[in-house]
Amino acid sequence: MSESKLVTIAIHTYEKAQILKTLLESEGIETQLHNVNQIQPVVSAGVRVRIKETDLPKALRIIEDNKWDQEEKDVPEEKPSHPSDYVLIPVDFSEYSMKICELGFNFAHRKGLNVVLFHVHFTPIGSAFFSIGDAAMFQVPVETNLSKELAKANRQISKLKKELRERVAAGELPEVKFTSIIRNGTPEDVILSYSRRHPPVIIIMGTRGKSRKDSDLIGSVAAEVIDSSRVPVLVIPEEVPFNDLKKADRVAVATSFDQRDMVLFDSFMELLGSHINASIRLFNISTSTPEWNEVQLKAIQEYYKHYYPNIDISYNPLDPGDFSLALEKFIRMEDIDMIVVNTYRRNFFSQFFNPSMARRMLFHAGTPLLVMHGKRS
Incomplete structure (x- = not known):
């Protein structure tokens, strides 16, 4: 491939990356596959599919026309093989x-739920190549890699379970x-696939903290899960100061003044309302004028207080201008312990060019984030 700037169009398992590579090359687009984990390529976190930046518009059209990667995201809900009575903790x-x-155990105990600890390790299909410098290259059988990774994962999960029992x-x-449960594959794909077949009450997972570089966050597992999950997802950053949602005293609830927000607020209260002793702070994520934002926030506050008279509910319009700065100021000034945001399933182009509000909040606020999910917009 020439020296043109390369861009990553997708990150997939080795199998899916090869399929996409074949599809794009059949349309005349040069494609490269790169391991995400360059330090330990045999134990990669996934495979990047990279193309020339100049080919990006054409590649996106091909992907959209072929409904690439839609077979799992758009399938009808399957009947779960067991009741939705558990918390999934990757x-x-x-x-x-x-x-x-x-956090997961404390939540599950109050709701009378079970817990499933879920770990995903990745080993490419086929043989992996190791190179040392530019000279030596040797092949490692994938069976050996898979066996070693599985054995390692079993040791680690056993240790974690022992610590939890103690x-x-x-x-x-x-x-x-x-x-x-231990599975092999790309973490976000496997987590989403499992949660669709066996829907949990909630997924509780971690993410890198706000001190990390944004470039480290953009491909995070949590970001992919919150964009595509069909169940609520609670994302916990590294620096969270508490281990029980009961200690979340001030909860910020985002609204875009969409009717669906009211339905999802009810779902949030059903999920967490009786398990937290929090005051609710409504805030806007719309681009209306400050005056109109305040009018709408007040109307929504009155609506919620009518149905939840025993909950302390107030509102705080965000400052106009840069959303990230306004959000961080709001969190700091109001001493917010958790953010609740609604997100709606969108088509491929919307996901690619317009990151969800939940994803943007994940990158900019080192605060627990509860993402409620509505139907496709």
């Missing part, structure tokens, strides 16, 4: 996985029935 065994589990026995965590 874990990656990072340092703060335990805090995610603490903390339950010590009275540090509530007693909750839990199990674990």
Whole structure:
């Protein structure tokens, strides 16, 4: 491929990346596959599909015309194989996985739910190549890689489960029935696929903190899950100071003045309302004039207070101008402990060119984010 600037059009498992590569090349678009994890390519977090920037418009048309990657996202809801009576907690065994589990266990205990600890490891299909410098290259059988990664994952999940049982026995965590599942694949794809087949009450997962570079966040697993999930997703950043949602005293609820927001507010109250002792702060994510924003916020406040008279509900219009700066100022000034935002499933072009508001909040606010999901817009 020439020296033209390359852009990443997708990140997939090795199999799906190869299929997309074949599709694009059949239309005359040169395509490269790159491991996401360049340090340990055999244990990649996924495969980047890269093309020339000049080919991007054509590639997007091809993808849209061929309904690429829509077979799972647009399938009808499947009847779950078991009741939706559990909390799904994806874990990656990072340092703060335990805090995610603490939040999940406390929530599950109050709701009378079980917990599923879910870990996804990635091993490419086919043989992997290792190179040292520009000289040596040797092939590693994928069966060996898969076996090693699976054994490692089993050791790590066993250690985590042992620590959780010890903390339950010590009275540090509530007693909750839990199990674990290990799968191979690209984390976001596998998490979404499993949650569609076995819908949980909620997915509780972590994400990198706001101190990390934005470039590290853009392809994060959490961002992909909140965009495509069909169930509520609670995303916990590294720096969250509490391990129980009961300690979230001030909850900010976003509204775009859409009728669907009112329906999803009811869903939020059903999910968390009786399990938190929080005051609610409504804020706008619309681009209306400040005066009109305040009028609409006041109307919504009165509507919610009519149906939830025992909840402290107020509103705070965001400052006009840069959304990220206004949001961070609002969170800081109001001492917000958690943000609730609604998102709606959108088509491919909307997802590619217009990141969801939930995704933008994920990148800019080091605050727990609860994403409620509506129907396709």
